[in-house]
Amino acid sequence: xxxxxxxxxxxxxxxxxxxxxxxxxxxxxxxxxxxxxxxxxxxxxxxxxxxxxxxxxxxxxxxxxxxxxxxxxxxxxxxxxxxxxxxxxxxxxxxxxxxxxxxxxxxxxxxxxxxx
Amino acid sequence: xxxxxxxxxxxxxxxxxxxxxxxxxxxxxxxxxxxxxxxxxxxxxxxxxxxxxxxxxxxxxxxxxxxxxxxxxxxxxxxxxxxxxxxxxxxxxxxxxxxxxxxxxxxxxxxxx
Numbered sequence: 001x002x003x004x005x006x007x008x009x010x011x012x013x014x015x016x017x018x019x020x021x022x023x024x025x026x027x028x029x030x031x032x033x034x035x036x037x038x039x040x041x042x043x044x045x046x047x048x049x050x051x052x053x054x055x056x057x058x059x060x061x062x063x064x065x066x067x068x069x070x071x072x073x074x075x076x077x078x079x080x081x082x083x084x085x086x087x088x089x090x091x092x093x094x095x096x097x098x099x100x101x102x103x104x105x106x107x108x109x110x111x112x113x114x115x116x
Numbered sequence: 117x118x119x120x121x122x123x124x125x126x127x128x129x130x131x132x133x134x135x136x137x138x139x140x141x142x143x144x145x146x147x148x149x150x151x152x153x154x155x156x157x158x159x160x161x162x163x164x165x166x167x168x169x170x171x172x173x174x175x176x177x178x179x180x181x182x183x184x185x186x187x188x189x190x191x192x193x194x195x196x197x198x199x200x201x202x203x204x205x206x207x208x209x210x211x212x213x214x215x216x217x218x219x220x221x222x223x224x225x226x227x228x229x
Binding site for chain 2 (some may be wrong): 025028033035041042043045048056058059082104105107108109
């Protein structure tokens with residue numbers, strides 16, 4: 001079956017513009033994560049959606065970042081007034097877990113964001 | 117809150133030599149532990165995971181990891197390195213009651229012919 005897909009694969013934008021990144025999780029996966037990976041660095045947790053529960057937004061770096069998820073399907077990560085420091089690969093992952101983070105995460109290919 | 121450290125951001129081994137990538141965790145409750153691998157220009161994929169069953173966990177491509185509670189460690193090993201093992205390796209921890217998975221900073225493995 002299809003894996004996690006993300007679009008666009010690459011996004012170049014000017015400082016101050018808003019961008020929207022999309023993630024399509026694997027069908028039936030109740031959990032969805034967004035991570036940021038700066039060049040040569042590890043994965044930085046941003047936000048976590050689990051079913052109909054309130055999302056865990058504890059990793060969002062500022063109020064310029066927001067994310068939404070419709071039910072158990074598509075999620076969008078929005079970055080307003082982009083800054084050069086936002087340049088990174090944004091990764092989405094989904095998993096089937098319903099009771100805690102014990103299940104395998106399946107990662108998308110990422111969106112490479114470059115802010116000029 | 118849980119956290120993960122990985123000793124050594126870069127590790128180089130000769131082809132055929134032992135691979136040892138270190139991971140230590142911090143958690144107030146029994147953790148679930150994962151190793152993910154990111155091959156060049158590819159997405160992350162799971163290597164193996166520990167979920168409170170056997171302490172020695174075997175994964176794909178000949179890798180294994182041992183959970184040692186007394187040392188709060190979950191080191192990744194492979195007896196004989198292949199060139200194809202060159203990649204970025206991430207250790208991650210999760211706690212049931214918190215759900216989210218926290219990743220370590222990663223270790224870049226180079227294999228020298």
